[in-house]
Amino acid sequence: MxxxxxxxxxxxxxxxxxxxxxxxxxxxxxxxxxxxxxxxxxxxxxxxxxxxxxxxxxxxxxxxxxxxxxxxxxxxxxxxxxxxxxxxxxxxxxxxxxxxxxxxxxxFALSEAVDGAGKDGQLVFGVIVGTGCGGGFVFNKQVIVGPNALCGEWGHNPLPSYNSEIDGPDRECYCGRKNCIETFISGTGFGVTGEQLFGKPIATKDIIEKYRKGDELAKKAYQTLVDQMARCLASIVNILDPDAIVLGGGLSNVDELYQDLPKAMEPYIFSDSVQLNVLKAEYGxxxxxxxxxxxxxxxxx
Ligand SMILES: [Zn+2]
The missing domain is CATH 3.30.420.40 (ATPase, nucleotide binding domain)
Incomplete structure (x- = not known):
């Protein structure tokens, strides 16, 4: 038990x-x-x-x-x-x-690696894209912690290839740094992107709903998110090449991501052919x- x-x-x-x-x-x-x-x-x-x-x-x-x-x-x-x-x-x-x-x-990563979406993989990167953006690595069903208990904490790295995203201002992070990954690809960060584009606060689920109906601004917000996530995840693949990347948290419920992300990651990956498993958490x-x-x-x- x-x-x-x-x-x-x-x-x-x-x-x-x-x-x-x-x-x-x-x-x-x-x-x-x-x-x-x-x-x-x-x-x-x-x-x-x-x-x-x-x-x-x-x-x-x-x-x-x-x-x-x-x-x-x-x-x-x-x-x-x-x-x-x-x-x-x-x-x-x-x-x-x-x-x-x-x-x-x-x-989260352990659960998905043991008997969830990543159960067939040896190295699993579990990512929570919710209010914030956390992550964890599991190798052979064991959590990797690290000497500083930091393994997988990628949310406070700077966003890769940051280039004044959609011409917005620098994003201050609660951790004291600027333009952390978490300030862009969390649910919260995606909301900020939506607000910049729409010129007023907008809920992330409303952005996705509008995107599905063909709204141009929402499409830009979604494509920005996909490209940002692709850059962040590709940098992980170039270092550790995990067997599976499993997404959890609010944004993991956007089903389009599982088709669009691997395609968007390819140009950022240092390989001519890539096999990418970006999967939705089985246990939510x-x-x-x-x-x-x-x-x-x-x-x-
Ligand atoms: Zn931060």
Whole structure:
């Protein structure tokens, strides 16, 4: 039996799966937004699962942040009450069992690599293009973390071949840098592109709807997004040449991308012939929590 937690700023979700990946229980509740309350909350949710399924020995957890290899403390979590705490230690003491914690983008990538869209690949790049733009690499069903817990964090690289995109101004990123990938190819970034073109705020789903009806401005917004994504993903292919690139998050629901992206990537790839697998996440919004549960599997880690 596996148990995974997906920690969000507003909600915590717990999922119990069997070893074959069958979901046996799934429940969410609002996040207690203070640290001691949060530890108590996780403890109560684990106790509930124990009662239902018997004691589950390991707990997996996906966080919108990372554990700093230097200090062991949580860093970069948007649920800021978690930052600078030794969460793994505190939970292991409280729960009296092993707790495996990973970044939520890494959990997403793991889920899709283990039994999702990338299950046939050896090296899988999982990308979340939602509010932000995260990513994670999985090799032979193991998450690659890296000495700085940064592996796959491509969202804060500068956009490749940046050339005043559609003549807009530099985009300031919350990280303090300018023109980060995340400021263009996330749902948020695509919204900014739409706003520049339409001259007023516009929801990303409305841009896509207009594009499908043949609207010229929406077509330009969409083609800009495709070309930006193509440049970003091609730079990954030129370095690591993954077997599969799996997209998750809001923008991954734009089905046209899976045909248009590989074509748009080709000119940026250093090869005369390329085989590109850009795939839609099989488990959608459930991938984060499934990956967290897989962190507890002896075969997967
Ligand atoms: Zn940034």
């Amino acid at each position: 596996l148990i995974g937690f997906d920690i969000g700023g507003t909600k915590i979700e717990v999922c119990v799966m069997d070893d074959a990946g069958k979901e046996l229980k799934k429940r969410r509740e609002p996040t207690q937004r203070n640290y001691s309350g949060f530890i108590e909350q996780i403890s109560a949710m684990v106790a509930e699962c124990d009662q239902e399924f018997g004691r589950i020995e390991k707990i997996g957890m996906g966080l919108p942040g990372a554990i700093s290899p230097a200090t062991g403390l949580v860093k970069n979590a948007n649920s800021t009450f978690l930052n600078n705490n030794d969460l793994k230690h505190d939970l292991e003491v409280k729960l009296n069992r092993q707790v495996n914690i990973a970044n939520d983008a890494n959990c 919004d459930s991938s984060g929590i499934r990956g967290a549960a897989w962190l507890c599997s002896d075969e997967v880690k």
